[in-house]
């Protein structure tokens with residue numbers, strides 16, 4: 001088949017959004033083949049959110065160092081910027097040709113076909129779409145606690161029940177307890193690895209076995225926004241399970257290691273059937289601009305830039321963790337570009353004090369503790385952060 005015709009057809013299919021199509025969504029659209037009877041079910045579910053997040057308005061010019069959104073201070077790469085600018089002149093056209101080129105590169109990297117990929121303007125877009133479509137007819141979502149909330153907010157708004165399962169004492173997903181939490185109403189299991197807001201990673205072998213087994217009963221969504229920054233990098237990805245034919249979704253983003261958060265580009269891979277189902281209802285790649293696509297292609301090729309980012313982030317993270325430990329704080333071991341640690345100050349007051357010193361960080365409350373999460377910026381920014389912490393907390 002002519003790849004151009006094929007890509008055009010895929011593009012048109014991705015664009016086929018209609019209310020008529022929505023009404024055809026069957027219960028649990030990524031449904032398991034057979035009904036799953038849990039081997040034990042002895043949990044009590046909290047109906048409210050166990051995770052409280054504190055935000056401060058950083059839109060004004062008060063924050064000098066933005067360490068509150070896990071961004072990469074070094075991106076985009078010079079090559080990505082060049083490609084972005086060069087593509088601006090084609091802004092009068094839809095970008096399906098170049099999108100298809102990018103999907104081809106991703107397919108090769110992940111060992112899947114382009115039919116197993118869905119693109120989106122950031123991976124949040126894809127998390128939200130899967131959350132929306134999975135819970136059209138209610139059901140429950142089993143996740144770690146605490147976890148990244150995008151998917152949870154949408155799932156709950158659609159009528160889904162959230163079943164958070166507390167992480168283990170060493171901040172890994174409690175895979176046994178998560179499996180126990182699955183019942184016949186479970187539509188999705190959602191795992192962020194490495195996790196946000198804890199930054200911790202779950203053992204890759206144990207997670208692989210869990211996904212391999214559980215996805216034969218319920219779809220498992222693994223959010224790998226930070227995987228490139230982890231110790232073993234994408235060697236720990238669950239993507240091979242998609243190639244193996246399991247009912248697993250894996251999402252990735254250009255917002256972190258590629259330093260392209262503002263250019264909005266992400267993707268998810270999943271079974272051909274699931275990607276086809278979701279693409280029939282919602283648009284995926286149509287939300288991404290042509291210049292962002294070209295920047296992503298250039299960035300994927302710029303491996304020296306990506307390695308340099310990982311190296312600089314790792315050094316600045318080591319500096320930050322050493323400072324925290326030396327000053328009596330207890331940071332959770334992080335395999336991401338952020339670090340979280342308990343604080344003994346009311347979170348709002350803490351954020352206001354840090355902001356008044358020009359430092360933007362995030363504060364959370366979970367497990368009956370208050371926490372500060374700081375994203376890893378440049379070494380200079382981390383020195384400003386540690387100075388501010390000394391003044392505010394010590």
Ligand SMILES: Cc1ncc(COP(=O)(O)O)c(C=O)c1O
Pocket residue numbers: 069070121122123124125148192195196223225226252253254255261265266
């Ligand atoms: C775990 C996780 N998943 C997904 C996202 C969304 O990233 P984006 O929409 O920029 O791809 C983030 C952003 O911080 C995240 O921490």
